Amino acid sequence: MDPKTPAQQARAVARACRTASLATIMAGNPGHQPYASLVLVAFDHDAAPLLLISRLADHTKNILASDRVSLLCDGTVGLSEPLTGPRVSLLGMAEKTDEPRHRARYLARHPSAEMYAGFGDFAFYKIHVERAHIVAGFGKIHWLDDYLYAGDSAALAAAEADILQHMNTDHADAVQLYATKLLGKSGDGWSLCGIDAEGADLLRDGEVARLGFAKTIATAEEARVELVRLVKQARGS
The missing domain is CATH 3.20.180.10 (PNP-oxidase-like)
Incomplete structure (x- = not known):
């Protein structure tokens, strides 16, 4: 049995991911449809996701119109039966950030992003997680209101x-x-x-x-x- 709490398990699964699936609400015409895309992801000290995205991308245009997002962090890669593996959905709001720590943490995890991080159309975003949903295996399913690490970092x-x-x-x-x-x-x-x-x-x-x-x-x-x-x-x- 995993001695970690569901929130600790969720953070561990998320932090181990290099990519994630980002779901946004489609802007324009047709609007209000869910739109999923692949993004590179890093994490702040409290385990909040960090993104570097271009305003030319559809998911960024969607965020600028509606900041509500969901991020799926998949911990099932390489498993012969993926549905038996862990995955975490993070729900919250995406907000542009100029915090130097966010930039440093993201580029340390994705060094190749340095070449375009300074382009005018790219910006860093932090997802303020409000709820999380973890599937840690058969019957191990939890909705969480305490996903974020609350200690002093x-x-x-x-x-x-x-x-x-x-x-x-x-x-x-x-x-x-x-x-x-x-x-x-x-x-x-x-x-x-x-x-x-x-x-x-x-x-x-x-x-x-x-x-x-x-x-x-x-x-x-x-x-x-x-x-x-x-x-x-x-x-x-």
Whole structure:
């Protein structure tokens, strides 16, 4: 049995996704029809989704007319029976954001987006999640009003860039162990692209992997302690 709460499970599924299906309300003529599209997604420290989209795209035109959206995060990739796997639908409002942290978190997860992030027609958006729906397996279905992480992440967010640089520059061997020994991933060249209160995100050639923590953290020192514990676990596995 998964000891995590449904909200923790939902955040873990979402944060592990590199892409998602975005549903918007079609603007213009014919209007009011649902429109689904594929987007690259990142997540803020509270697990709110972050998007980088062009106003030339239909989904952005729809958002500018009606900010109500839904985002499907699919955790079933690679399963022979996808309907037995986890997926999360996030419902809320999309709002344009100029917050530097949002840009940094998104581009760390999607480095190739740097080439067009500065184009005049592109902008970052944050989805303010109001409700979530998780299907975690047969009979494990929940509507959630507490999807977002509610802990204080301010200190960790402020230290995130330094933590990532330190780990990727001075402890690349540890990051590689996280990927191969703890997450069962193959290949060399894994790096940390994000860290939050509940875990860290690893990246290699466009593949994202999620490393969960044993307990939540709130500071750079707590991050150091947990990352050291995990590398010891990896070396002993």
